[in-house]
Amino acid sequence: MELLKIENLHANINSKEILKGLNLTVNAGEVHAIMGPNGSGKSTLASVLAGRETFEVTDGKVSYQGKDLLEMSPEVRAREGIFLAFQYPVEIPGVSITNFMKAAVGEVRKHRGLPELKPAEFLKLMKEKKKLVEMTDNLAGRSVNEGFSGGEKKRNEVFQMAMLEPTLKILDETDSGLDIDALRIVASGVNALKSADTAAIVITHYQRLLDYIIPDVVHVLYNGKIVKTGGKELALELEEKGYDWIINDLK
Amino acid sequence: MNDIKKDNFLSIYKSEFSSIGKINDNGQKALAFYKQTPFPTTKTEAWKDTDLTEIFTEKLSDAPFFDLDESFFQNFEMPKAEMLRLVFVNGHFSNALSDTNEACDSLVIKDLDSAIGSNESEINQYFGKTNINEQNNFTALNTAFAKNGSFISVKKNKEINKLIHLIYLTDGRKNSAFSQIRNLIVIGENSKASILESYVSLSNSRIVSNAVSEIFMKSGSNLEFYRYQVENENDYLITNTRIEQGANSHLQQYIFSMSGKLIRNDVQVNINGEGSTNQTNGLSLADKTQHFDNSIQLIHSKPNCESKQLFKSLIDNEATCVFNGKVYVAQDAQKTNAMQSNKNILLTETATAHSKPQLEIYADDVSCSHGSTTGQIDNEALFYMQARGLGKQQARALLLFAFATEVADSIKNKAVKEWIENLIDKRLRGRNIIRECKHVFFK
Numbered sequence: 052m053e054l055l056k057i058e059n060l061h062a063n064i065n066s067k068e069i070l071k072g073l074n075l076t077v078n079a080g081e082v083h084a085i086m087g088p089n090g091s092g093k094s095t096l097a098s099v100l101a102g103r104e105t106f107e108v109t110d111g112k113v114s115y116q117g118k119d120l121l122e123m124s125p126e127v128r129a130r131e132g133i134f135l136a137f138q139y140p141v142e143i144p145g146v147s148i149t150n151f152m153k154a155a156v157g158e159v160r161k162h163r164g165l166p167e168l169k170p171a172e173f174l175k176l177m178k179e180k181k182k183l184v185e186m187t188d189n190l191a192g193r194s195v196n197e198g199f200s201g202g203e204k205k206r207n208e209v210f211q212m213a214m215l216e217p218t219l220k221i222l223d224e225t226d227s228g229l230d231i232d233a234l235r236i237v238a239s240g241v242n243a244l245k246s247a248d249t250a251a252i253v254i255t256h257y258q259r260l261l262d263y264i265i266p267d268v269v270h271v272l273y274n275g276k277i278v279k280t281g282g283k284e285l286a287l288e289l290e291e292k293g294y295d296w297i298i299n300d301l302k
Numbered sequence: 303m304n305d306i307k308k309d310n311f312l313s314i315y316k317s318e319f320s321s322i323g324k325i326n327d328n329g330q331k332a333l334a335f336y337k338q339t340p341f342p343t344t345k346t347e348a349w350k351d352t353d354l355t356e357i358f359t360e361k362l363s364d365a366p367f368f369d370l371d372e373s374f375f376q377n378f379e380m381p382k383a384e385m386l387r388l389v390f391v392n393g394h395f396s397n398a399l400s401d402t403n404e405a406c407d408s409l410v411i412k413d414l415d416s417a418i419g420s421n422e423s424e425i426n427q428y429f430g431k432t433n434i435n436e437q438n439n440f441t442a443l444n445t446a447f448a449k450n451g452s453f454i455s456v457k458k459n460k461e462i463n464k465l466i467h468l469i470y471l472t473d474g475r476k477n478s479a480f481s482q483i484r485n486l487i488v489i490g491e492n493s494k495a496s497i498l499e500s501y502v503s504l505s506n507s508r509i510v511s512n513a514v515s516e517i518f519m520k521s522g523s524n525l526e527f528y529r530y531q532v533e534n535e536n537d538y539l540i541t542n543t544r545i546e547q548g549a550n551s552h553l554q555q556y557i558f559s560m561s562g563k564l565i566r567n568d569v570q571v572n573i574n575g576e577g578s579t580n581q582t583n584g585l586s587l588a589d590k591t592q593h594f595d596n597s598i599q600l601i602h603s604k605p606n607c608e609s610k611q612l613f614k615s616l617i618d619n620e621a622t623c624v625f626n627g628k629v630y631v632a633q634d635a636q637k638t639n640a641m642q643s644n645k646n647i648l649l650t651e652t653a654t655a656h657s658k659p660q661l662e663i664y665a666d667d668v669s670c671s672h673g674s675t676t677g678q679i680d681n682e683a684l685f686y687m688q689a690r691g692l693g694k695q696q697a698r699a700l701l702l703f704a705f706a707t708e709v710a711d712s713i714k715n716k717a718v719k720e721w722i723e724n725l726i727d728k729r730l731r732g733r734n735i736i737r738e739c740k741h742v743f744f745k
Contacts, residue, residue: 101689102688102689103685104685124688124694125685125688125689126688126689126691126692126693126694128689129688129689129690129691130691134689135689137686137689140686141680141682141683141685141686142683143683143686143687143701143704144704144705144708145701145703145704145705145707145708146700146701146704150700151687151690151700154692154696154700155687155690155691155692158691158692158693158696159691162691194704211690215690215691
């Protein structure tokens, strides 16, 4: 089943074109990895899909579950099941993770026509999902991301992902700044959320993360377009040979 | 050149000292000071960001007393706290509205005018002893002519569990009027109390309120002191406060300026004994053309004391907030630990914040820091919250509420903390304690 279809997507930031006619189709049950050198447009793609207003879409179509994604506000996208794990999670002083998640889960459930969770049910859900990413109770009581280490921030992203039960998960360089233990915890959290009805787009620089999250499809994004697509072995080839051979082929 | 301004106020009282003004001839001295001192202008350093000119434009009358229905106080109830209350209407004491039952031998709670007769020795011992009388023209005017205010005295080794609520209501009944309040508070050795002051206006008339307070904290005493200020949009509120902290005393004070045309709070704390701590916080929520100014001086005279200040403001429309804070550390005050922080969020391009945190240090073994930030609402944080499913308005509300309530985080009295957090939330949604304020920050 087709979950996401991007056709000829063009996007600018400050009048500079970053995405230059990108095409991508993601089906339910699949894990797609998007790799590519710095500045190729990987994080822009993630931001455009999540609805960040600083990017301007100038051409192209994005359909998500048959609906026009670009027409939706960021919050509606989230409620419809799109989740972006941020490369740089934002600190929100004074708002605890628990209260933040209470508000977010409430909105998402309301949108999906699900009944409001009772306090005890919510706490049970929190407990279950915290366990998934080995998050301590102490951390959940703290303000969102405030004073968190790099690893704690990424763990918190995956925790929130688990809480909101998204359909399309986008991980924007979730491996950056992680030591090997944190990487393992984050990856096993992501793997536990894998299902036949959902899909994931994993944006990464390095093959390392793909040892833990095995992709079905690997894409190379370069200069605002997908220039090569292959199976998981493509990631290994990139690790070994770098991107130059692909870029040279294009010339 | 300033005579007309000065005469305006004097003509209200026809040079007749109040009973308070007659205490130890304080009024006479204060009046002499008043006559030879000009009112501050924006050329006066301590007043450069706050222009008082408009106070002097209209002739003011003496604000009259009138009665209120007791049901009015439902607005001030705190379900989880037992309360004692003194109520003043336009600076006049309302015995009928006050509730001072259980003012047993641990505590004296009464209006200052009656205390002059009944508690003479204490009044003589403390009144005017902080040198506040001749601090400026407002304190001098208050010393000579204020008719009444609160007198609170907590005896030695007592813990007062009831919240002491001092309610200062103003209402000019369509007239422009002048109202004064004079307070004296003494917290005895090793005693503990919580005092809340509410400055609330009832009408849209123009009232200029001038409140002066002296607070003496004896050694080992503990005080939580909160001020809730919601005047109407034509009202001026000028407060001058001096607090003397003895050894091992602990003060936590909070100033919540929620509404008013112009509010100026001058607070000076003298830490005069070792081992004392002081937390002084303020929150200003200003919209339209409101102007709130906090001028705070913390004087460390003795070693091994700690002071912390956190002042925050949310400023919308064309409003202005001023923070002028000075921490002074005397040569003897070694091992002082002082922290001062001012954070402002400007919600429009026309909102203004003036921030002047200052440290003046004469001791060499101290740890002092200060900081000030002024910025906009964090769009990155807004997007992050939207990306988790929260609407923009809801995300904004959560961010602003979290920003504002940090000021109240350290309040130990749970009932007061809940009450004030609720009032902050209401204010951000467009309501004040007794009526709509028609301004929504959560838009």
